[in-house]
Amino acid sequence: MSRTTERSRARSPRVRALYRWLFVLPALLYMLAFFGYPLVRNVLMSFQEFTPRTYFTGEAPFNGLENWRAVFDDPLLKDAFWQTMVFTVGSLVGQFTLGMALAVFFSRRFRLSGPVRAVLLLPWLVPMVVSAVVWRRIMDEDHGVLNSFLETVGLSSDGVPWLSSPSVALLSVILVNVWIGIPFNMVILYGGLQEIPEELYEAAALDGAGPWRTFWRITLPMLRPVVTVVLVLGFMSTVKILDLVLALTGGGPADSTQTLGTLTYQLSFLRLDFGQGAVVGNILIVISAVFAVLYLRANRADQGSGR
């Protein structure tokens, strides 16, 4: 026993450093393979020509900017881009507003508030494909319970074509995604609210500030770092959503819910043009990265000047 100790003590620092790296190395190699490699490979693939034959021959010759030209020439890219933006921003606004309202509401400690808050998490924990399938039935134009409800309360006599009309479908997809995202926003914002010192509220009450004023002057500024985290995480996870759209509308009707995610999928895995799919995938990554950097930087500068 003591001999092993002596031996490990006697190791050179370099050997010891190497030994320590062994703890981190497997995870590091894994992340390089499953995150690093795909990023690099996608850039390369976007300059290669893939055809259905590539699957058998394995040959994908470089073809310069051809994939990029083809993708940018297709008007669908512009539509998919704007629809992705509308979907992402719409989802975030809805999730955040309602999540915040619920977080503030649950901060009044009333009977059953804990258990109710816990059960509210269910929509977020259920697989997205499951939610999509259920909502697809609920929003069915002829047999969906949503339209029967609207009819019963007299809000709409002829059924709303939630998922079957190109002018409504994107809004419907956003509504479902808001429903999925509310719990996550609520839980994190609720956690943030609990960290705000009680004295600030007492001081505001002494100054005679009403609840609305208190919210804008104290709650929101104090919550700022948490809000940043929620919105940045929300943006990054929403902009790339694929499951929900595929299972709810499949990108239709008439491409009205096509996003950059579904477009990547269709180009690569349905048309088997992995080169063009890679182009759209790269655009998706750039959007995500640019937004994250801009937002984090703006927020840091803001905090710096505020102090």
Next chain:
Amino acid sequence: MRQRTSRSPVARWGSTVVALLVLAVMLFPVYWMVSTALQPHSSIASADLIPTSPSLDNFRTALDSQGGSLVTSLVVALGAVVVCLALAAPAAYGLAQFGLRGGRSIVFGTLITQMVPGIVVANALYSAYAELGLVNSYLGLILADASLGLPFAIVLLRAFMVSIPSEVVEAAMVDGANRFTAFVRIVLPMSRNALITSGLFAFLFAWADFVFALTLNTTDDVRPVTLGLYQFIGAHVSDWGAVMATAVLSAIPAAILLVVAQKYIAAGIAGGSIK
């Protein structure tokens, strides 16, 4: 907002009523899923609001066609948990305690990976998998699904392991254990809660995976239930009762964990996002 707790009992019960109404609206789709699944003839017309004569027929149909997919999901999700924790726990410990040069960049890189869209990973992974013979394999899907929980697990475990006093481990090493043995015997048991939390989320992420299941499989050899459900509604839905029963079965792990492991789930959401 404690000043509000001094309100009258009526007002406090009023909040409870509002909360229950919110709950009813938010969980209506879940109720509707269960209700439709319990009604045997809900195939064509809309289902009744309340299942007056509930039956488990739909579940029988669902299990007949999707039972295998449920087992596949379970195997894949458990496999992903094992891979995820086996990689994340030592890495988190190393990053928390060793002060490695470049360690901070690795932590930052880990956070950044959450930005990479699954479909982009799948796009590149598919051709690599085709060359390695991993398309349509359990191993391939397990390895890919582990990527959904790994960054989260590393961040969460590292945040916990930073607070383990290094003397604890050093004391064990004086007794002759090498660093790895000390890690297994001392650090892992101490990190039990953090391990459970990250394992739980790794399971839920892998169970819910759809993108990798859809793209890394070209046959039905490895078909998790999310993919089964998608194919179920793919063409023309004739039996919504069975579809909803399948949906209920695929939502069960989330529901069970919400009840059994509430504490860990709350900890996970807070820890994984704020750090």
